Amino acid sequence: MSGFEATRPIPGTGSTGPGTGLAPPEWGGFDPARTRGRAGDVLRSFKTSTRLGWQMEANWTDPLLFFIYSVAKPVSSALILVFMLGVIGGGGNPEYRAFVVIGSALWSFVLSGISGLAWSVLDDRERYRMLKYVYVSPSDFLIVLLGRGVARVAVGGMGALITLGVGVAVLGVPFDIGAVNWPLFAIVMILGLVSIIAIGVMLAAICLQTRQESWSYPEAVGGSLFLVSGAIFPILVLPSVVQAIGMLTPLSWWIEGVRQSLFPGGISSIGGTGSLFETLTGEAVPNPAQIVLALLAAGTVTTLLSIAVFRASDRRAKDRGLLDQTTGS
Amino acid sequence: MSTAFVYRATASPQEAAVWTRRQIVMTDLRTIVGRAYPRVRGMAREKSWVFFEVLLPFLATSAFVFVYRALQAPPEYIGFVVLGGAMTAFWLNVIWMMAQQLWWEKSQGNLELYFAAPMNIMSVLFGMAFGGFIMASTRAAAVLVVATVVYQVAFAIDQWVLLLAVFFLTLAALYGLGMVLASLFLMWGREAWHLTQLLVEPVYFVSGLNFPVARLGMLGSLAIAILPLAVGLDAMRQLAFADAAYPLGTPGPAVEALILVAMTVVFTLLARWTLRTLERRARQEGRLSVRWQ
Numbered sequence: 001m002s003g004f005e006a007t008r009p010i011p012g013t014g015s016t017g018p019g020t021g022l023a024p025p026e027w028g029g030f031d032p033a034r035t036r037g038r039a040g041d042v043l044r045s046f047k048t049s050t051r052l053g054w055q056m057e058a059n060w061t062d063p064l065l066f067f068i069y070s071v072a073k074p075v076s077s078a079l080i081l082v083f084m085l086g087v088i089g090g091g092g093n094p095e096y097r098a099f100v101v102i103g104s105a106l107w108s109f110v111l112s113g114i115s116g117l118a119w120s121v122l123d124d125r126e127r128y129r130m131l132k133y134v135y136v137s138p139s140d141f142l143i144v145l146l147g148r149g150v151a152r153v154a155v156g157g158m159g160a161l162i163t164l165g166v167g168v169a170v171l172g173v174p175f176d177i178g179a180v181n182w183p184l185f186a187i188v189m190i191l192g193l194v195s196i197i198a199i200g201v202m203l204a205a206i207c208l209q210t211r212q213e214s215w216s217y218p219e220a221v222g223g224s225l226f227l228v229s230g231a232i233f234p235i236l237v238l239p240s241v242v243q244a245i246g247m248l249t250p251l252s253w254w255i256e257g258v259r260q261s262l263f264p265g266g267i268s269s270i271g272g273t274g275s276l277f278e279t280l281t282g283e284a285v286p287n288p289a290q291i292v293l294a295l296l297a298a299g300t301v302t303t304l305l306s307i308a309v310f311r312a313s314d315r316r317a318k319d320r321g322l323l324d325q326t327t328g329s
Numbered sequence: 330m331s332t333a334f335v336y337r338a339t340a341s342p343q344e345a346a347v348w349t350r351r352q353i354v355m356t357d358l359r360t361i362v363g364r365a366y367p368r369v370r371g372m373a374r375e376k377s378w379v380f381f382e383v384l385l386p387f388l389a390t391s392a393f394v395f396v397y398r399a400l401q402a403p404p405e406y407i408g409f410v411v412l413g414g415a416m417t418a419f420w421l422n423v424i425w426m427m428a429q430q431l432w433w434e435k436s437q438g439n440l441e442l443y444f445a446a447p448m449n450i451m452s453v454l455f456g457m458a459f460g461g462f463i464m465a466s467t468r469a470a471a472v473l474v475v476a477t478v479v480y481q482v483a484f485a486i487d488q489w490v491l492l493l494a495v496f497f498l499t500l501a502a503l504y505g506l507g508m509v510l511a512s513l514f515l516m517w518g519r520e521a522w523h524l525t526q527l528l529v530e531p532v533y534f535v536s537g538l539n540f541p542v543a544r545l546g547m548l549g550s551l552a553i554a555i556l557p558l559a560v561g562l563d564a565m566r567q568l569a570f571a572d573a574a575y576p577l578g579t580p581g582p583a584v585e586a587l588i589l590v591a592m593t594v595v596f597t598l599l600a601r602w603t604l605r606t607l608e609r610r611a612r613q614e615g616r617l618s619v620r621w622q
Binding site: 056060061069072073074076077079080081083084085086087088089100126127128209210211214215216217219220221222223224226227231232233234237238326 | 377381382389392395396399400401425436523529530533534537538541545
């Protein structure tokens with residue numbers, strides 16, 4: 001008899017298999033079916049880790065301070081760029097102001113998304129020293145990480161939303177709610193969110209291998225993607241090779257999609273006269289279908305790659321005993 | 330072993346506990362070296378920092394260079410960004426590896442060992458600062474050199490001595506501020522971690538990291554009065570781009586150097602006072618060994 005057969009009630013014996021309780025199988029052996037979670041278990045793990053992540057993010061202070069903390073970073077980032085425009089005299093162009101405010105707001109979302117997962121690994125390994133216990137729990141480690149990351153994504157989303165609000169209300173960003181392309185916005189937001197989380201998973205996998213000082217790595221990675229994603233300037237000012245790299249990242253298409261959906265007819269971060277996009281397609285600005293297709297393709301590749309990197313890192317961490325390593329300096 | 334630490338027979342434990350001046354100084358110096366050691370040595374042990382802390386920050390700095398290029402800004406503004414990008418290495422080091430460090434040590438269970446050891450805790454802070462300075466210098470130098478070459482930044486320096494003095498005074502004041510924050514964070518729990526994050530972008534903004542701080546008006550003046558990064562960057566920009574049309578509204582570099590001297594003295598004394606006061610309070614409230622709160 002194999003272990004798989006033992007998971008069901010054993011006919012004629014009056015006893016049940018382990019599916020109904022914690023008792024060992026009738027035949028006394030190891031039952032591999034008990035180690036696999038069902039969809040309900042996965043959902044429960046995700047919900048619990050999301051709740052834990054939110055508590056860790058939000059319950060350290062009162063709501064007012066938490067609100068200030070959540071919006072101070074993205075609003076400051078936007079203000080740095082707005083002052084840079086003002087210094088040079090570009091602040092008078094509301095289109096360019098809208099361009100940098102949107103890019104900056106979206107980038108806070110990206111930073112929260114990619115840092116949330118990486119910091120979960122570092123938090124649990126270096127600070128709370130719980131990573132090994134979380135790892136050996138019945139929950140899937142990746143699901144726990146995703147749940148923990150969701151809380152930071154939520155905080156980042158709130159910051160992005162308020163930055164946009166400040167941009168419209170205070171910084172003079174022109175916004176017409178009637179002109180918003182909602183279907184495009186919904187599609188690119190979903191695809192973009194998946195891509196951001198995929199990059200976060202990849203970074204969490206890297207942090208599983210590196211040392212305590214990896215706290216600043218998400219910001220460093222975010223900073224480098226900032227250069228090629230067209231977040232704060234059109235990528236046509238970059239050399240063609242770097243433009244090509246930018247067009248391979250899902251973040252570039254996500255930002256372009258959000259810009260086109262919220263501010264139709266604004267400055268394009270990917271297209272423009274003399275851009276690589278124009279050279280390749282003959283069109284000056286990507287249309288919504290091209291944006292969605294490119295985002296889907298780049299997002300799929302990124303997601304598959306992140307899963308592969310995570311699995312490889314997971315194996316190496318177990319092999320080298322990195323799960324309970326603390327590396328303070 | 331130094332002769333200061335050679336065993337000497339004493340009549341009582343009380344007599345053994347009475348250290349000579351030399352023993353105290355030697356212990357404090359050893360503490361500084363010992364605390365700096367893992368930071369300096371760690372650079373050779375874990376190489377990933379070269380990629381994550383040199384190459385990637387250079388790319389982040391480049392993003393702001395391209396903003397100015399897209400706006401067709403005068404070339405000195407690209408130099409302002411490069412200088413600001415290099416100085417961020419020190420600021421990040423101060424907040425992540427100075428301000429947070431004692432709280433970190435508390436979370437890891439090392440803090441009570443520090444306080445139980447026969448050394449001045451200020452020596453630990455100096456050691457952290459020295460090791461952190463070496464770590465951050467490599468990143469700052471790499472960003473400065475690479476960005477200067479790649480973006481062809483042309484410095485125009487008339488007063489080398491004053492520039493170097495301002496640079497080192499900025500670091501002294503920055504790490505002094507780091508020591509004050511480290512002492513404050515001794516009392517805090519998780520809020521220390523979150524407040525550290527709050528000290529990144531908002532401080533970059535009020536310090537005028539990518540633009541002359543004079544543009545911020547009163548806010549800029551306030552930043553110059555209390556933030557070493559703001560006053561140091563402003564002075565270094567004035568000295569490194571002497572031929573640039575620099576916006577008026579901030580003091581000259583010599584005055585800003587004096588502000589930095591004052592900041593260094595005040596922050597160091599303040600760190601000593603806060604460390605003593607908060608250590609006493611933390612002992613009274615039993616917070617020195619409270620972890621993961």
